Amino acid sequence: KKYDGGKVLFKQKRVTVHGRIFWIYKFRTMRENVENYSTIKDDERITPVGRFIRKYRIDELPQLLNIIKGDMSLVGPRPEMVENVDDYTKKMPEFRYRLRMKAGLTGYAQINGKYNTSSRDKLMMDLMYIENYSILKDIQLLFQTVMVLFKAEDSTAAFEENKEDNEV
Numbered sequence: 409k410k411y412d413g414g415k416v417l418f419k420q421k422r423v424t425v426h427g428r429i430f431w432i433y434k435f436r437t438m439r440e441n442v443e444n445y446s447t448i449k450d451d452e453r454i455t456p457v458g459r460f461i462r463k464y465r466i467d468e469l470p471q472l473l474n475i476i477k478g479d480m481s482l483v484g485p486r487p488e489m490v491e492n493v494d495d496y497t498k499k500m501p502e503f504r505y506r507l508r509m510k511a512g513l514t515g516y517a518q519i520n521g522k523y524n525t526s527s528r529d530k531l532m533m534d535l536m537y538i539e540n541y542s543i544l545k546d547i548q549l550l551f552q553t554v555m556v557l558f559k560a561e562d563s564t565a566a567f568e569e570n571k572e573d574n575e576v
Contacts, residue, residue, distance in 0.1 A: 413451060413575050414436060414439070414440035415436060415440075416436060417433055417434070417435065417436060418433070418434045418435065418436035418437075418438075419426050419431045419432065419433050419434075420432055420489065421433075421489070421490045421538060422487035422488060422489060422490065422511065423487060423489075423490055423506065423507065423509070423511070424480065424487050424507075424510055424511040425507060425509060425510040426507060426508075427493070427499060429476075429490055429550060429573075430474065430480075430487075431479075432471060432474055432479075432480075433471060433473055433474060433489055434467045434468060434470055434471065435453055435461055435466060435467040435469065435470060436458070436467075437455065437457075437458030437459075437461060437462050437467050438453040438454055438455065438458060439453055439455060441528075458561055464557065465557055466479040466515060466518060471513050471542050472513075474513075475513060475563050479511070480510060480511045480512060480513060480519055480570035481510045481511070481512045481513070482512060482513050482546070482550060483512045483513070483514055483515060483549050483550060484509050484510050484511050484515055484537075485511060485512060485516075485517065485534040485537070485538070485547040486511060486512065486513050486517070486518060487511035488506075488511075493540060496508060496527065500527075500528060502529055502531065503531055503547075504537055505538065505553065506535065506538070507529060508538060509538050509541070514550070514553040515533075515534065515549070516533050516534065516536065516537035516545075516549060517530040517531075517533035517534050517537070518553075518556075519552045519553060519556060520533055521533055526569025528550050
């Protein structure tokens with residue numbers, strides 16, 4: 409807000425269990441009125457404050473409201489943007505199985521994948537998590553998530569080098 413006077417919170421339609429659509433909340437990290445697509449290294453759309461809060465994943469904290477509202481769980485596959493679901497399902501029919509579980513704040517693919525991990529590989533990790541679900545695995549993933557937060561790696565260079573590999 410300090411840099412462009414825009415809103416502090418950002419909301420976007422996402423998809424969760426059984427294809428239900430909900431509004432996900434995040435702290436806004438990009439300038440107002442810019443396209444919202446995958447970020448690249450040194451992305452000019454991201455504000456200086458946005459870089460800091462992305463580095464420490466603080467931008468995800470408002471999703472605790474989504475968890476309280478019942479839209480999300482702590483652990484599960486990340487909620488997908490509505491615009492991507494049909495395309496992913498056409499190109500990867502197994503994607504529909506991912507919607508058998510409520511979307512989560514953190515997940516197996518987020519802990520074990522990298523930012524430039526392909527969509528297909530992330531899907532395979534999500535499906536492996538769903539097939540092998542256990543409360544103990546969720547507890548382990550929550551601890552691993554805390555460790556990732558302390559590493560504080562920048563999350564803005566998601567698709568800089570291998571953009572083609574990330575497309576479905």
